[in-house]
Amino acid sequence: EQIRWKMPIAFPSDLPGLGTPSKFVEKRLKQISGGQTQVRVFEPGKLVPPFDILQAVDSGKVSAGYTWIGYDQGKIPAIPLFAATPFGLKPWAFTAWYYYGPGHEMLQEVYANKGYNVHAQLCGIIGPETAGWYSSPIESLEDYKGMKIRFAGLGGKILEKLGASVTMMPGGELYQALQQGTIDATEFSMPAIDQNLGFNEVVKYNLFPGWHQPFTAQYMLINGDDWKAASDMQKAQIKTTCTAATMRGLAEGEYKNPKVLAGFRDKGVTQSLIPRKTLAKLQETADEVLATEAENDEDFARVYESQQKFQELYQEWERRAYLPPTLGENN
Amino acid sequence: MTDTTHDAPHGGPGDLSHHTELPTTRPSAAVDRVVQAIGHAFSWLWIVVVVAILVGVFGRYAFGMGSVLWEEIRWHISSAVWLVGLGYTLVHDAHVRVDVLHERFGLRTQAWIELLGLAVLLLPFVAVGIWESFPYFLNSYNVGETSQSPGGLPARYVLKFFLSVSFALILVAGVSRLLKCTALLFGVPRPMKRRQQ
Amino acid sequence: MLLSEIFVAGMFLTFGILLFTGFPVAWVLGGTAVIWTVVGMIAVNWFGAGLWFDWGSSLGLLPERIWGMVSNDVLVALPMFIFMGIMLDQSGVAERMMNNIVKLFGVVRGGYAITVVVIGVLLAATTGIIGAAVVLLGMLSLPVMMKNGYDKSLAVGTSCATGTLGILIPPSIMLVLMADRLATPKASVGDLFLGALFPGLLLGALYIAYILTIGVISPRKAPLPADLPKITPRVFLDVLVAVLPTVALILAVLGTIFFGIATPTEASGVGAAGATVLAAFNRRLNWEVLRQSVTQTTRTACFIFAIFVGATAFSVVLRGLGGDRVIEELLLGLPFPPVGILATILIVVFFLGFFLDWVEITLIILPLVAPVVTDLGFDLVWFTIMFAVTLQTSFLTPPVGFAIFYVKGVCPPEISVKDIYKGVVPFILLQLLGLLLVFMFPSIVTWLPSVGAV
Ligand code: NA
Numbered sequence: 001e002q003i004r005w006k007m008p009i010a011f012p013s014d015l016p017g018l019g020t021p022s023k024f025v026e027k028r029l030k031q032i033s034g035g036q037t038q039v040r041v042f043e044p045g046k047l048v049p050p051f052d053i054l055q056a057v058d059s060g061k062v063s064a065g066y067t068w069i070g071y072d073q074g075k076i077p078a079i080p081l082f083a084a085t086p087f088g089l090k091p092w093a094f095t096a097w098y099y100y101g102p103g104h105e106m107l108q109e110v111y112a113n114k115g116y117n118v119h120a121q122l123c124g125i126i127g128p129e130t131a132g133w134y135s136s137p138i139e140s141l142e143d144y145k146g147m148k149i150r151f152a153g154l155g156g157k158i159l160e161k162l163g164a165s166v167t168m169m170p171g172g173e174l175y176q177a178l179q180q181g182t183i184d185a186t187e188f189s190m191p192a193i194d195q196n197l198g199f200n201e202v203v204k205y206n207l208f209p210g211w212h213q214p215f216t217a218q219y220m221l222i223n224g225d226d227w228k229a230a231s232d233m234q235k236a237q238i239k240t241t242c243t244a245a246t247m248r249g250l251a252e253g254e255y256k257n258p259k260v261l262a263g264f265r266d267k268g269v270t271q272s273l274i275p276r277k278t279l280a281k282l283q284e285t286a287d288e289v290l291a292t293e294a295e296n297d298e299d300f301a302r303v304y305e306s307q308q309k310f311q312e313l314y315q316e317w318e319r320r321a322y323l324p325p326t327l328g329e330n331n
Numbered sequence: 332m333t334d335t336t337h338d339a340p341h342g343g344p345g346d347l348s349h350h351t352e353l354p355t356t357r358p359s360a361a362v363d364r365v366v367q368a369i370g371h372a373f374s375w376l377w378i379v380v381v382v383a384i385l386v387g388v389f390g391r392y393a394f395g396m397g398s399v400l401w402e403e404i405r406w407h408i409s410s411a412v413w414l415v416g417l418g419y420t421l422v423h424d425a426h427v428r429v430d431v432l433h434e435r436f437g438l439r440t441q442a443w444i445e446l447l448g449l450a451v452l453l454l455p456f457v458a459v460g461i462w463e464s465f466p467y468f469l470n471s472y473n474v475g476e477t478s479q480s481p482g483g484l485p486a487r488y489v490l491k492f493f494l495s496v497s498f499a500l501i502l503v504a505g506v507s508r509l510l511k512c513t514a515l516l517f518g519v520p521r522p523m524k525r526r527q528q
Numbered sequence: 529m530l531l532s533e534i535f536v537a538g539m540f541l542t543f544g545i546l547l548f549t550g551f552p553v554a555w556v557l558g559g560t561a562v563i564w565t566v567v568g569m570i571a572v573n574w575f576g577a578g579l580w581f582d583w584g585s586s587l588g589l590l591p592e593r594i595w596g597m598v599s600n601d602v603l604v605a606l607p608m609f610i611f612m613g614i615m616l617d618q619s620g621v622a623e624r625m626m627n628n629i630v631k632l633f634g635v636v637r638g639g640y641a642i643t644v645v646v647i648g649v650l651l652a653a654t655t656g657i658i659g660a661a662v663v664l665l666g667m668l669s670l671p672v673m674m675k676n677g678y679d680k681s682l683a684v685g686t687s688c689a690t691g692t693l694g695i696l697i698p699p700s701i702m703l704v705l706m707a708d709r710l711a712t713p714k715a716s717v718g719d720l721f722l723g724a725l726f727p728g729l730l731l732g733a734l735y736i737a738y739i740l741t742i743g744v745i746s747p748r749k750a751p752l753p754a755d756l757p758k759i760t761p762r763v764f765l766d767v768l769v770a771v772l773p774t775v776a777l778i779l780a781v782l783g784t785i786f787f788g789i790a791t792p793t794e795a796s797g798v799g800a801a802g803a804t805v806l807a808a809f810n811r812r813l814n815w816e817v818l819r820q821s822v823t824q825t826t827r828t829a830c831f832i833f834a835i836f837v838g839a840t841a842f843s844v845v846l847r848g849l850g851g852d853r854v855i856e857e858l859l860l861g862l863p864f865p866p867v868g869i870l871a872t873i874l875i876v877v878f879f880l881g882f883f884l885d886w887v888e889i890t891l892i893i894l895p896l897v898a899p900v901v902t903d904l905g906f907d908l909v910w911f912t913i914m915f916a917v918t919l920q921t922s923f924l925t926p927p928v929g930f931a932i933f934y935v936k937g938v939c940p941p942e943i944s945v946k947d948i949y950k951g952v953v954p955f956i957l958l959q960l961l962g963l964l965l966v967f968m969f970p971s972i973v974t975w976l977p978s979v980g981a982v
């Protein structure tokens with residue numbers, strides 16, 4: 001039985017790391033299966049509006065979809081933990097937890113517990129986003145008080161707790177809103193993607209590190225019945241291709257971001273780091289917010305605990321095993 | 332075309348659309364009254380949308396309020412009104428037509444076009460809408476879907492229910508109109524006498 | 529692939545024919561979608577056609593796609609601008625403003641029409657939603673121009689064409705979507721906004737030039753107001769006082785955007801509130817006026833939203849039947865020199881605009897041709913703006929010009945679709961002239977971005 005799946009995606013397929021893996025999957029699946037297993041990418045909005053990909057896949061209207069599953073946090077509170085966790089794991093550590101820890105199985109359970117009939121396969125990951133674009137420098141958490149900022153997801157909840165006035169404006173309105181001062185700041189994605197939106201033309205302070213999204217993961221969602229109907233060979237083709245796409249997506253972002261970053265500097269963008277103390281306070285607030293989420297949702301609690309346990313263990317290893325990135329600087 | 336009966340309650344001086352002057356029928360009149368009343372009631376909510384926008388704008392400046400909530404309130408209400416309004420607009424026959432040829436046709440021809448259009452184009456489309464939108468709402472309701480942004484509205488499924496409401500209202504308004512066509516063409520159901528204007 | 533081509537042509541044809549029965553546009557779109565879904569499913573299920581077509585991924589997605597419109601915050605601006613227009617109309621403010629401005633333009637034939645263009649350009653700077661601008665201008669200007677004996681076609685053509693400028697002159701959701709689809713720093717939202725400004729103003733200027741010419745060559749179409757006073761300082765002052773509130777309102781709306789107090793979406797609400805306050809000041813606001821205004825807002829907004837709903841069903845089915853691929857292959861298999869390819873792309877876009885709305889065209893074609901155009905060595909911003917002007921033109925082209933439908937919904941009963949068709953023809957020619965100018969002098973587009981953005 002051949003596979004002919006339509007696959008709507010949530011980001012334009014030419015966005016580095018976020019969208020490109022979907023095209024990679026389309027091409028490679030066809031190649032390695034000799035045309036027996038094919039998915040066809042549909043650009044955002046062509047078939048399904050990005051926020052409804054889960055629902056369309058679940059109901060079988062389309063057999064597959066490719067998306068940032070964090071969009072579904074209104075339906076499944078635990079989902080953001082698989083998509084981007086504030087102060088969460090680094091990309092490669094997340095893949096460790098996902099492939100060798102309980103991550104993959106937990107994700108399937110989280111969907112099933114909410115009654116969704118889908119199979120989710122990690123199929124793309126990128127490194128940290130930036131902590132946003134600001135019209136004035138950020139020195140302490142006080143600076144967030146009264147700031148009008150566009151910030152998505154759990155990170156937005158954290159900033160709101162710090163007194164910021166958070167909006168969720170769509171990506172397309174951001175440039176003008178920043179330019180006119182309707183908002184003072186925005187986050188969007190990593191530099192290689194942010195540059196397309198032209199933020200550097202209107203505000204000059206780009207903040208790091210991206211505490212709210214140390215990793216950003218995309219998944220291929222497959223309708224449960226279609227997944228069951230697929231042969232073992234086809235399943236293996238899909239899994240292997242997605243694993244490769246994950247690696248390639250990460251590599252692409254890591255390759256392109258440094259160059260874009262340097263380019264921003266030449267265009268007069270100030271790239272500053274959030275002071276360590278401020279970061280620590282942000283983390284405290286993040287812990288509170290995440291703890292509240294965990295109280296409200298059983299699955300969230302379970303997944304969060306598992307991730308934290310691994311993160312603690314991993315930190316010890318990371319601290320000792322890896323060279324500090326600042327090595328060799330004169331300080 | 333000297334028939335001066337009007338098929339639908341007209342909205343007064345602002346109502347500029349052109350009408351095929353169909354007779355009304357007893358069931359049509361009843362349905363139209365209900366859809367009309369719902370449409371009128373919901374129309375007042377535009378004022379609430381205006382207020383929500385003002386509160387969102389001023390709140391952001393005066394009190395440093397987060398605006399996610401107000402952003403969501405305004406599109407929730409605005410969308411509820413236009414979803415409900417689709418059927419109401421049909422009762423008023425205010426949907427745009429290309430009248431290049433239409434205006435030259437006689438009343439009976441227009442009624443035939445209307446009858447076939449309703450039966451072959453509008454009603455099947457609306458049936459699809461109802462068939463697909465109700466499970467869409469149920470899915471959302473079953474997981475208790477809320478806003479996806481922090482500080483947004485709870486119970487997103489309420490607005491999703493309005494998709495079904497919208498199609499249901501178009502359906503009844505469409506059937507009401509269909510009866511007016513059959514009344515003119517076949518005398519079934521019996522056309523109601525209206526006073527001359 | 530041949531099958532797809534037949535289906536796609538069949539779908540366009542069905543729509544085109546049914547449209548002229550006079551059944552409402554919105555339901556013709558939706559009904560055509562249903563008919564061709566049935567045809568497609570029969571072809572696949574009974575005859576084993578090799579299409580990737582099924583119910584679920586075509587009409588089955590109707591609720592998802594409608595929800596995409598429901599949850600689009602930007603669309604809130606549509607009813608808000610309509611409410612603003614109706615309020616200005618009901619309160620008599622609009623008519624008084626028009627009548628007064630004309631006193632100043634009095635000696636010039638076509639004064640009303642020129643005023644419409646000027647107001648239209650200002651409005652264009654407050655909204656990027658085409659339905660809103662067209663409807664607003666139509667409501668404000670058509671009754672006045674009719675009363676003053678203007679030629680029907682000239683009047684309706686002017687307000688229809690000027691209304692479409694809203695989608696070109698920033699802020700514009702069309703340009704935002706284009707930048708999003710292009711996804712390259714070579715054509716950011718900022719570049720496109722700056723690039724579109726002069727072409728937008730150029731078109732406005734061409735419209736005015738045309739109206740002035742008409743005033744000279746066929747004066748009957750644009751008569752002078754009968755009881756025109758001499759322009760004395762006294763008259764001038766009266767005009768100023770009469771015009772001030774409305775101009776202040778428009779400037780206030782513009783100001784909230786310009787000074788970053790509100791987003792364009794929010795500004796629409798500010799405008800609606802402002803118009804209501806103006807009505808109150810003129811002692812024209814009472815419950816009856818308010819009731820009329822809100823219910824008419826519903827009817828006007830809804831005939832536009834209904835077309836959106838029908839159009840989204842139409843395009844998802846067209847796409848399911850392979851419409852995208854048919855159009856793609858048509859475009860990419862061209863054996864032409866660079867300029868020929870460029871021209872062909874624009875011509876195809878222009879003709880697609882007869883049937884599809886701009887969102888669909890942008891989604892299908894722009895990402896497809898952008899790399900080709902860049903490879904050929906053309907400036908991407910310049911190309912995209914020409915693409916945008918072509919799309920803006922397609923709103924005006926019969927038989928399926930969405931701006932034509934929108935204005936039809938609000939124009940006085942004596943104006944028929946035929947009058948509108950006749951009225952837009954000269955403006956379509958002006959659009960082509962504008963496009964030609966931009967083509968020959970790319971700096972009309974590229975100069976501002978080159979100095980504006982650092
Ligand atoms: Na505009």
Ligand code: NA
Pocket residue numbers: 881882883921922923924925926927928929930
């Ligand atoms: Na057109």
